[in-house]
Amino acid sequence: MSAADGNGMTVPHAVDPAAPDGGEIPVLDVSDLTVGFGSADKRRSIPLQGIRLQVAAGERMALVGESGSGKSLTAAAVLGLLPEGAEVIRGSIRLDGEELIDAPERRLRELRGGRMAIMFQNPRASLNPVLTVGGQIAEVIRVHGDAGRRESWTQAVDLLAEMGIPDAGRRAKDYVHQYSGGMAQRAALAMALSCRPDLLIADEPTTGLDATLQQQVLELVVEQVASRDASLLLITHDIAVARAHCERTTVMYAGRVMEVGPTDAVVESPKNPYTSALLKAFVTVDQRRMYAISGVVPTLVGELGECAFADRCPLAGPECREDVPALRPVDDRLVACVKA
């Protein structure tokens, strides 16, 4: 373990006590990532405030949080595809040790689809309606390698077959409207994995699919990622999904990381009050009343000088408002709470 362990100072390079292969360079290493919208003044909206996210080689990490907590924006920042008007204010994003912030667009394009890939929710909308499914996969293969047309097509068909699409040779010539939602997601997975990326980001990949299909698709994602020795960053708002498929979990709230640790431990004994509240909202579905966290998510105008959850937290005290709580090691995980 590194020296950061001893001195207790954890921002921005907090070392996760339970991270596997702690000595090796993580596949993805995001630290202090802060993203703002609009011009640099006090009214600027800052939806990501000092994000820290590490995914080790071969690891499956879940990124959990409510809608609007900044999960997808984090993924967009990693890919270098922030929406118009958004910019990285500070921080670092490293892929296999290579800094991506301020990397030339050319290099980012090589990495996208090559070393890191993404699959989105709503797979039928993520494939082009007027190009054949096979043709789209083949193009990604050609862009990232020196395969010719015929070779890339054969590879695309093989990939579709590998993802469990029956009669792949024929279905590759079909268009996405001829695919069911589950099949389209398999095709999107084939496309994302076509160039054997080191990191697959799956952004709510099963939202919109029915429950049995969700399970199948997620199992396929996990299995295919594992067989390629790749890492998985699974973005989800569903803790049950995270628990079923990911070893470790990063919990986000209002553009900040609240807790990082082994999924089972985070779920069974959350150390951040926000994580507890989020879990309570999930586990009480069969009770008479759904648990709701009281209060509202803070508006992210300017950078908050206190704990983002302080207004809604049952344990909050004056010390919570003195400064932004740093992510610090507590037992087997990292927690951003002064009370933990």
Add this chain to the structure above:
Amino acid sequence: MPLAIYIGRRLVFLVVALFGVSLITFVVTRVLPGNPAYLIVGVQADESTVEAVIERLGLDEPIINQYGHYMRQLFSGDLGDSWRTKNPVTTDIADRWPATIELATAAAILSICWSVPFGIVSALRRRSLSDRLANVASGLGVSIPEFWLGIILILVFFFHLDFAPAPIGRSLGTVPPEVTGLYTLDSVIAGDWGALRSSLAQLALPAITLAITTGGPLLRVTRGFMRETMASHHIRSARALGVPERSIVLRHALPNVLLPVSTMVALMYGYLLGGTVLVEFVFAWPGIGKYAIDSIAASDYAPVLAAVLLSACSYILVYLVMDILHFIIDPRTRT
């Protein structure tokens, strides 16, 4: 065979639509004030002569009988006679429609050539120079009246710069031997380059006028669809997997944009084929639009009706052809 059923259904629709158009136009022309009998015999003629003409033309009959008579003629391919030109309307139209087709086609081609690429490029970067220019160009194209623009172009390029020929119709020199009726095409077929140059010169100003006014809305629509497509999920996905920008625009976005844009082009071309009354008038272009306006001024019923029917017919047919093309090109309409 879904395509055959589809075309069949559309042809039935065509007949129904033409029936409706003919009925409305027939009634409107008949109830408008103005008696064509005076046009035929002259205002000096005595009462009994006028009465005789009215009876001969059947204008004293109930309007429903007149319509029935007209429809019977129509089904035998007879559009009636023009009282003004003394010719069968079919002959008049056969003489004039090529002029309109030539102008409409030239205008449509020019219009597509400037507005579609401009719309695509300007959509790529919001608030860029091309985006701002596109705003100005489409705004002008939409709001400038075409007859005014025509007059301004004549004033500048004919009157002051002496760059364009006089705006007096289709050709100043010799007319090429008729094959298609389009002077430019016929000149090429005959190998008569002098006639080609002359007919192109005559065609230039009216075609440019129409290309500017029809290109405005087309530019706006193209830019709108392109923006929408570039913001779509599948473009984001393709980008996220490293597909280069060139392919994003040309291979991924363009086909999605050209499908709806081609529908707009069909609408525009159908509209132009019906005769552009004001521009034909300003440039003394002997097409259907000018024929219609001259006939209206003379209370000449048969040509007005024929011009409206022709306009509706060409509109619906162009639209049908575009629909069939989409049926073949767009994978989503197959399966």
